[in-house]
Amino acid sequence: MKNTKPIYTIGHRNPDTDSICSAIGYAHLKQALGQNVVPARAGKVNAETKYALEYFKVEQPLLLTDLYPRVKDITMDCKIVVKQHDTLRHLGEVMREHELKSVPVTDSKGLLVGIVTVSDLAKRYFQELSMQNLSEMRVRYRDIIAATDSEVLVAGDEGAFIEGSVRIAAGSIETIKKVIDKKDIVLVGDRHDETMIDIVKQGVSCMIITGSGRVCAEVLEMAEKQNTFVLSTPYDTYTIARLINQCVPIRRIMHADPVCFKPLDMLSDIKGAMEETNYRNYPVIENGRLVGIISRDNMVMPEREQVILVDHNERGQAVEGIEEAKIVEIIDHHRLGGIQTSEPIYTHAEPVGCTATIVANMHWQNDVEIPASIAGLLLSAILSDTVLFKSPTCTEYDKKTAERLAEIAGVDINEYGMAMLKAGSGIGDMTPVEIAKNDLKEFQIGDYRIIVSQISVMDPKEVMDLEPQMIEAMTNICEKEGFDMSLVMVTDILEEATYLLYAGSPKTLIGEAFKKDASGTHVYLPGVMSRKKQIIPPLSEAVKRIAN
Structure with missing residues (x-):
């Protein structure tokens, strides 16, 4: 596989089991076909999905909270430091x-x-107009040796810091003696041996012989007695003066x-x-x-992230910053929700109960084998979206696909399905706000911006006992986030019915859509289990009637 920037396959915000599992399943298909596709998620994994992932030993996909361009997208390697x-x-x-x-x-x-x-x-x-005080700069002798390409004739502690100043031995020895002090570094050109000996006797810390000048044995012996470095460099005195100034640490x-x-x-x-x-x-x-x-x-705009949308096709449901990304494919089973792309893309949408049904069959159509773990996740998505085949969205195609996946995964459909639904049915320690946002999807229906959440439970009473707190949370969500209405479907898995809680306005929309008294804060809808097929279509028709 080429080492290219990955394409992310990602579901909607507040992801459900289909959104997560279809993203993983479709990434597997794409990888098998030689593409660098990585599964991702746009939100927290719910309890039901967590059960499925842990049961089939598959890691949670990468969390992408948004797709806005970041520093990492334009960062260049920096190997030189x-x-x-x-x-x-x-x-x-x-x-x-x-x-x-x-x-x-x-x-x-x-x-x-x-x-x-x-x-x-x-x-x-431009500051190199005079010799720098190397003691203030905390320069070490090893720095001078390296900078001047010197040969060490008499060694000392190369790691020690220089304490004196740098002097040039110019003029008579009497003049030189007046200029130099103990611990100084002295640059010596073509000088007599006696002059060099006199310089060493002054207690200098280092004598640098420039131009690879000759140094007699007597000078070296004296330097060893005085613990004086003696260095020999091929460069002339002027050059060494400049090089020493370059010994300053960065x-x-x-x-x-x-x-x-x-x-x-x-x-x-x-x-x-x-x-x-x-x-x-x-x-x-x-x-x-x-x-x-x-x-x-x-600082030009970097190459946009490439994404494949699964289980949704509406901008309001997509991960934050979707407008900054390049959508390359859509795999979905919902209504077309108006996402616009800059160029034609591959879209695969079918009127089935679950995106995973489409993903599984795309594997088989491409002669790509589905591993047991991936089969288990795709099966989990179908059982979740169709509520164990009880939802009106379920088709024979979904059932046949699920049976084939169950065989590959090695599980009993009813036994595993009930265990998974039960794992996700309790509200546990969820707060009213978390329940109100569970599996949340946003819809633009006519002039109204509406969110519809859904929680499937074995015992709806545990949610309905929190109805006042739920309505308060839903009202706050509408006010703070600019929605006209917030709806929460509390779906009874066993009774195959839904308590629909609502906050915001217009409440007449609920009454018109479901032919119920909507003066309260919830209506009971027997036989209703599907948001896609039994909630959104009646609301859409009701908006048209109200508008007329």
Whole structure:
């Protein structure tokens, strides 16, 4: 399989079993056909779906809370970094070799501590009008040895920090003695042996012989007695003076605490920070560690996420930011809900009870074998959506598909189906708000923005006992999120009936749709189990009648 950006197959928000299992099943089919498709989910997994996933030992799909472009989508690899104790010479070599304008700086543990730019180096260049006080810069002898390409003639503690200043041995020995102090570093060109010995006797810490000058044995012996470094470099004195200035550690000129971003930061949120700072590059970090870099020159819109929608086709039900993504396919069993695409796409919709029915048969049509675990999940979706074949949405096609899947999965349909439905039927410790949003779907019906949630239970009394709290929660949802009405279907699996709770307005819509007295907060609908077939169509027709 090619290492391309994945395509996500994802169901609707507040996902049900079909939404999750069909996403997993369709991703399996696509992967078998050689495509890099990853299953995802747009919300929390409910108890029923959790039971199915655990029963067939399949992990929950990736959670995608939105599809807005993020920093990770434009992050570039950053394999070139420098350490804070590296020298400016090393930095210059790195920048020149790799043609970089800026380089992140890390500490010995690999944590980001700063960033350094070519302009920082240029600024430093113009400051090189005199020898720098290397003691203040905390430069080590090993830095000088490396920067000047020196051969060590008399060794010392290379890791020690330099304590004195850098001097050039110019003029007579008397002049030189007046200039140099103990612990200084002295650059010596073509000088007599006696002059070198006198310099060492002054207690200097290091003598650098420039131009690969000759050094007699007597000088070296004296240096060893005085614990004086003696270095020999091929460069002339002027060049060495400049190179020593480049021994300063990078941390002395870097931007400490640089403006950084995290991989999951949204691009829309970081534009302000980039405009304020106007840097060329920004590090991307995760847990303090550098994971990449983004360039302001690359702040064009990244390649959009590609998604396959399963079990829905309405923008209001899709994951947040769907308008920023590229929809490449739709696999569904609902009404067409008006999602627009920029170009023709593959759409597979059938009037069956479950998306998983379509997904399973697409496997067989493509001669792709369905593993037992995937078969079990697709079966779970069918049993959930058709409520063990009791829903009016159920077709013979669903039943035959389920029987074939059950054989592959090695389970008894009724026994497993009842266990799964029971696992998802109790409200447990769900709050009224959580119940009101369970398996929530949004619909635009005429001029009304309506949400319809559904919870299937063995004993509806445990939900109906919370009716006052439920209505309060539903009313708050409408007011805070701008919906006209909130409906909750409390579906009795055993009695094959639904208590329909409603809040918002117009209540006359409920009375008109179901020919019931809607003056209260719920109506009882015997034989009603399907949102798709028995709730939405009557509401749609009622809106038309009210409008006329």
